[in-house]
Amino acid sequence: MKVLNGQVISKRRVAIQFAVVAGVSISALILTQSFPKPFWLWASFAGAMILFEWRATEANDRLIWSPSIMIAFTAAVVFGRGAAVLGVVAMELLSPLTPADIKARRFFQPFANACQLALSATVGLSLFELFLPNGPVTPDDLWLIVLGTVPSVAAFYLVNLTLVQYAVRMVYGKTDIKPWSNLGQFFLSYLGMGVLGSLLGAAYLAIGAASLPLIFVVFFVGHLMLSSYSALREAQESTLRGFIKALEAKDLYTRGHTERVAHFSTVIGEELGFNGTQLERLRWAALIHDVGKLAVPRELITKRAKLDAKEYEQMQRHVHLVEDLLAEVEFLAPMVEIASNHHVHYDGNGYHGSNHNHGDTPELEACILAVADSFDAMTSTRSYRVALTQEYALSELRRNAGSQFDPIAVEALASALLRLGETYGSTDVVSEDEARRLAEQLAVHG
Amino acid sequence: MSFPRTKPDVLQNSWPYMADRHMMRLGAATFIALVGVGSLMTLSARTGLVQILVLATLITLAQLIAVPAPSGDRVFLGVGMAAATPLLLGSGIGMPDLYGTSAVTAFGLAGAWIVSVARTGERRRARTRFVSEAIAMVLFVVAFFGIEYLLLGSGALLDVVILGSVAGGAMAWYLGRATANALIGLEEHQLDVRYVWLLALEDWPVALSLFASGALLGLAWPQMGGWSIAAALLPYAFTHLAFMRYDLTRTTYRQMIRALARIPEVADLTPDGHAVRTAKLATSVGRELGLNPEEVEELEYAALMHDIGRVTLNEPAIIRAGYTSDDIARWGAQIISEAPYLERAADMVRQQYAPYRQPGVEKDESLPIPSKIIKITSEYDRGVHDRGLPPIEALEQLHRGSAYEYDPSIIASLRRVLVHHGVVAA
Structure with missing residues (x-):
């Protein structure tokens, strides 16, 4: 977890607090510990850690890779009792400053991170040192070392999390960061990395310098594959996003609709405490919820008058075909199901996809999507009526909550918009009739 | 590595590959040669027969597991075990057992042939792969020992000798596999040799992680015993998982493009x-x-x-x-x-x-x-x-x-x- 960049409220205060605490603990370390020897050994671990931090990949909730934790524990075992804490803390101090930060003259964030990492490493590794043998490490010591990584990683992680939260709250004034949703998963993978790190440290002690390149190669390839993987996932989402944006752009009235519905769905999901995977699913479902319309002849979509039965059937056929198409993409199948149910009402009425029974309450994600879709429909201008105000849209959603809409999702949207301070829609059009009349006037004059 | 690279389906199509008969014959000939060489080598080996057979079985078993590689092909894990073998058989003291290592590799590959025939029946791709994997693995052993003897003769540090031999052997395996794939896997004009060769060269991350983990296992075993398995294989297992995730995402990326198209x-x-x-x-x-x-x-x-x-x-x-x-x-x-x-x-x-x-x-x-x-x-x-x-x-x-x-x-x-x-x- 890292301190993020943002607006400044009290950077200086936090910086001073962090610097004082980190300075005290580093001074204590310098007095009690010796610097690891030989220097080239420390430098190669420090170099590896810095390189991995520079190319850090965003934490992905499916597969978490934290080479810095691994390198910290490898180094701690290699440096041994009496030098481990100081050696690792010195590495952690160097790791957060990246070339990008220097170029952009962003110094607060790397500084705060250096301090908090130094503190976390001090606490975590002081604990770890208790489990290291006094003399050389033998295979019999390994049980104790592996066992020792559990409390050490936990302490490291807890201090890290607390300090980051504190800094974010003080500096950005945000009280609503929720890093706790994936806590268990993060901790487990950090723990795995810590155990691996200490085993590799033991391997170094057993084999000698020949193991160093081998260890770094293993680190490097894992890192490379994971960053390629997360880059590819991003490419996948931005490809779909780009496509939908480009296809939508042809229609003046729905331009940006998908992006906005994805945004509203995400904020509702966040408000309801969804975790990373659930949010991702919801976002994808929102992105594809209208793809089917791209294959429908435009004249049907933009038609002002009500569609007759034959036209309606024609429209549904196209929509279904595209849904079937996308459902063939394995990982999209659950999202397609959510998307295809976004017209089902909360009480089970309304139009539904092929895999939904009439009368059943749709799943929460589909309800969220329905609320987000309707909210955007009311607060944006369509061919048959102009945009309405946000208050009108919310009251309309509330009026139909319990029948058409899921009350939980409606309230979540309302409070999320309040929390984010975002407003959508027109400033003065407060009734459906007025909105339709204005649209007709526009059509006549424009 | 560049991306988004998705699985080229050339390797999923069977048509570019040699006719069944040819591959069956070539595979069988390779098998007989391996058993012959393995038996001869066992006679002169310093290592005992039991140890040779145990290590050969490990290579055969590892050869059953494959990791999806960036080229869209698969790389079998046997080569990781093959990389560990010479180090296990005494390279740590600077006197590797050439005959023992050759016997282990030959028997391991022969075992892999039996398994692949038994498992895949008439599938021709398994045969093609077997031959090119066998050629590449033999090249690894030859290059490993060639470089080891050269470096030992020049009086280099033991660490340098070990790493140099593994690196040289790995390079020989990597280039040998690409060349064998390009030459054996083709009928005359249907695929350009250059295309297949370049494709196989994309598998370097897998090669790197397999050889590094194998060497780590071979080196750590004498001191750490069972712990070395955890130290060498767990990081590999994680990398393996990352390869699989990457591969899966590439597949779905391609499916998505197909659907949008x-x-x-x-x-x-x-x-x-x-x-x-x-x-x-x-x-x-x-x-x-x-x-x-x-x-x-x-x-x-x-x-x-x-x-x-x-x-x-x-x-x-x-x-x-x-x-x-x-x-x-x-x-x-x-x-x-x-x-x-x-x-x-x-x-x-x-x-x-x-x-x-x-x-x-x-x-x-x-x-x-x-x-x-x-x-x-x-x-x-x-x-x-x-x-x-x-x-x-x-x-x-x-x-x-x-x-x-x-x-x-x-x-x-x-x-x-x-x-x-x-x-x-x-």
């Missing part, structure tokens, strides 16, 4: 299946012409989406205003270029209707080959599936346009591909 078909704006058929034919031609694997992949995306611009024809106003083919290509390129990483595919789509000649110029060299391939394969597919022409007639139509529109060298390549598929007579 069919939107104009669903909207009745292009004939059904046109995108997929054109892409298949275009990539075959691209490989036959020996384009880079990367280019072939971009060509596949471009060919899949070459008609995506037609969704614009849903707009009644546009139809009323009129449009040309170049407009459709331009609209399509606009849509595709919204997706990051697909800019080059967008360029290919943008120029898909450009004639290969300009007035007064023999050949427009600035026109990318992939665009010309799309132009020709798409027209061929429309001829056959839209206008109902017999394949030979559709090809003739292209020939008729080869004075200005269609590049004759690409038509010739298309003809070779179609002949190989048995669609038109030779």
Whole structure:
């Protein structure tokens, strides 16, 4: 977890607090510990850690890779009792400053991170040192070392999390960061990395310098594959996003609709405490919820008058075909199901996809999507009526909550918009009739 | 590594590979040679028979596990165990057992042959792979010991000797595997050798992690015992997982592009299946012409989406205003270029209707080959599936346009591909 960049409220205060605490603990370390020897050994671990931090990949909730934790524990075992804490803390101090930060003259964030990492490493590794043998490490010591990584990683992680939260709250004034949703998963993978790190440290002690390149190669390839993987996932989402944006752009009235519905769905999901995977699913479902319309002849979509039965059937056929198409993409199948149910009402009425029974309450994600879709429909201008105000849209959603809409999702949207301070829609059009009349006037004059 | 690279389906198609009979014979001959060499080596080995058989079994077992590699092929884990073997057999003290290592590798591969015949029955790809894996692994052993003896003779540090031999052996395995794949896996003209060779070279991350983990295991075992398995294999297991995730995402990325490319078909704006058929034919031609694997992949995306611009024809106003083919290509390129990483595919789509000649110029060299391939394969597919022409007639139509529109060298390549598929007579 890292301190993020943002607006400044009290950077200086936090910086001073962090610097004082980190300075005290580093001074204590310098007095009690010796610097690891030989220097080239420390430098190669420090170099590896810095390189991995520079190319850090965003934490992905499916597969978490934290080479810095691994390198910290490898180094701690290699440096041994009496030098481990100081050696690792010195590495952690160097790791957060990246070339990008220097170029952009962003110094607060790397500084705060250096301090908090130094503190976390001090606490975590002081604990770890208790489990290291006094003399050389033998295979019999390994049980104790592996066992020792559990409390050490936990302490490291807890201090890290607390300090980051504190800094974010003080500096950005945000009280609503929720890093706790994936806590268990993060901790487990950090723990795995810590155990691996200490085993590799033991391997170094057993084999000698020949193991160093081998260890770094293993680190490097894992890192490379994971960053390629997360880059590819991003490419996948931005490809779909780009496509939908480009296809939508042809229609003046729905331009940006998908992006906005994805945004509203995400904020509702966040408000309801969804975790990373659930949010991702919801976002994808929102992105594809209208793809089917791209294959429908435009004249049907933009038609002002009500569609007759034959036209309606024609429209549904196209929509279904595209849904079937996308459902063939394995990982999209659950999202397609959510998307295809976004017209089902909360009480089970309304139009539904092929895999939904009439009368059943749709799943929460589909309800969220329905609320987000309707909210955007009311607060944006369509061919048959102009945009309405946000208050009108919310009251309309509330009026139909319990029948058409899921009350939980409606309230979540309302409070999320309040929390984010975002407003959508027109400033003065407060009734459906007025909105339709204005649209007709526009059509006549424009 | 560049991305998004998705699985090239050349390796999923069985047609480029040698006939069953050949591979069966070649595989059986390799098997007999391995058993013979293994037995001879066991006689002179310092290592005991039991230890040799245990290690050989481990290689055979590891050879059952495969990791999906960046090229779309799979790499078998046996080579990791093969990398650990010479280190386990005494390299740590600077006196590796050459005969023992050779015996272990030979028996391990022979075991892998028996397993692959028993498991895959008549499947020919397993045979092709077996032969090229065997050649590569033998090259590893030869290079490892060659370098080890050289370095020991020069009095280098033991650490340098060990790492140098592993690195040299790994390099020999890597190049040997690529070359063997390129030469054995092919029938004469259907795939360019260069294409397959470059493709196999993309597997370096897998090779790196396998050799590093194997060497770590071999080196740590004498001191750490069972713990060395955890120290060497757990990090590998994580990397393996990352490879699999990456591979899965590549597959779904490709599926997604395929699905999006069919939107104009669903909207009745292009004939059904046109995108997929054109892409298949275009990539075959691209490989036959020996384009880079990367280019072939971009060509596949471009060919899949070459008609995506037609969704614009849903707009009644546009139809009323009129449009040309170049407009459709331009609209399509606009849509595709919204997706990051697909800019080059967008360029290919943008120029898909450009004639290969300009007035007064023999050949427009600035026109990318992939665009010309799309132009020709798409027209061929429309001829056959839209206008109902017999394949030979559709090809003739292209020939008729080869004075200005269609590049004759690409038509010739298309003809070779179609002949190989048995669609038109030779």
